[in-house]
Amino acid sequence: MLQQEKEVDSRQAIFSFAENEYEEALALLRTIASVPAPTFQEEKKAAFVLQWLRANGMPEAYQDEAGNVIFEYGTGEKVVICMAHMDVVFPDTTPFTIQERDGLWYTPGILDDNANLVCMLMAARYIVKHQILFPYRLVFVANVCEEGLGNLKGSKTIRDSFGSSIRRFIGFDAQLHDIVNHAVGSMRFRVTVRTEGGHSYTAFGNHNAIHQLAELICELYQVQVPTEARTTYNVGTIEGGTTVNSIAQQASMLYEFRSESVECLEKMQRTFDRIIEKYRHLGRSIEVETIGIRPCMKGVDPAAQEQLEEMGADLIRTYTDREPKRRTGSTDANTFQAYGIPSIVLGTAIGGSTHTREEWLDPKSLKEGLRLALGAVWQIW
Numbered sequence: 081m082l083q084q085e086k087e088v089d090s091r092q093a094i095f096s097f098a099e100n101e102y103e104e105a106l107a108l109l110r111t112i113a114s115v116p117a118p119t120f121q122e123e124k125k126a127a128f129v130l131q132w133l134r135a136n137g138m139p140e141a142y143q144d145e146a147g148n149v150i151f152e153y154g155t156g157e158k159v160v161i162c163m164a165h166m167d168v169v170f171p172d173t174t175p176f177t178i179q180e181r182d183g184l185w186y187t188p189g190i191l192d193d194n195a196n197l198v199c200m201l202m203a204a205r206y207i208v209k210h211q212i213l214f215p216y217r218l219v220f221v222a223n224v225c226e227e228g229l230g231n232l233k234g235s236k237t238i239r240d241s242f243g244s245s246i247r248r249f250i251g252f253d254a255q256l257h258d259i260v261n262h263a264v265g266s267m268r269f270r271v272t273v274r275t276e277g278g279h280s281y282t283a284f285g286n287h288n289a290i291h292q293l294a295e296l297i298c299e300l301y302q303v304q305v306p307t308e309a310r311t312t313y314n315v316g317t318i319e320g321g322t323t324v325n326s327i328a329q330q331a332s333m334l335y336e337f338r339s340e341s342v343e344c345l346e347k348m349q350r351t352f353d354r355i356i357e358k359y360r361h362l363g364r365s366i367e368v369e370t371i372g373i374r375p376c377m378k379g380v381d382p383a384a385q386e387q388l389e390e391m392g393a394d395l396i397r398t399y400t401d402r403e404p405k406r407r408t409g410s411t412d413a414n415t416f417q418a419y420g421i422p423s424i425v426l427g428t429a430i431g432g433s434t435h436t437r438e439e440w441l442d443p444k445s446l447k448e449g450l451r452l453a454l455g456a457v458w459q460i461w
Contacts, residue, residue, distance in 0.1 A: 113190050195429035
């Protein structure tokens, strides 16, 4: 009976928190979303977050060598990581401006991941202000390098820092109804082809690096992907050559493959290596640089993972008007699931067109998001 009363009290407190803090959360989102934070250049946003934490009852907040902003609450040996990333996919270093149209807010990064970051910060402040006790140590992290070629640098640093003490990971980086429960791993490469090149007229007949790269791409696009788990590949960028009247001496591409399965990633790696070696044996000069590795889930106890997912699903049903949707994804959770740590990622807002200049957010959804964020921090243990 006492446990039931405690749960009722916490639910009532969470609903009250969202009502009382909603307008301040919107104001914080307006501010934080304007701060530019390209991957590898999150310094301005990190400085803002660190100052905000220290000014809001968390003077012990600090920054690690990777650039993550961290606040540790409690002294338990067992650790639960709560994380939202600061970086945005666009390279802008000047402030963003929110455009409002038909009740929606538009600006790059407004949903991914600024809204989620704001809800996590507000939840952390509530926990500290009310001195809620837990049987573990909460570690709140505003992390760097989640996007693109950041290669999960921030979350990997946290994993290495806290090591075997980590019991669970909760990320905030999705839509309000999502539970990202399974990691999509990826391998990313820069492939460069070099030839002698020359003048397009006087050296006609010399090998062209762009042509050779195009042949390689065509063969990679004939690959039949493994069917044991969803597996994909993509050439994301190509570049090379100098002028229209020069035979290209150099051309390069960024290539990746992804899968939910470690075994499928290994198969794709073997196929990729075989094709590269085939062209090298034909006399092609090809350089391959690994520029990113995102691991798959490995060694996570199924029962512990399912329990965490069910807790997340119950939170979504309790604190939003939505049904939970479980899905795979490539997020900071990859880092922890690869080390056998039960992990989920939740979302705290509704929006769309992520990773585009037209990214949008429904600000009304943030009220449900505040409930969910505090519920996740308070009740998942």
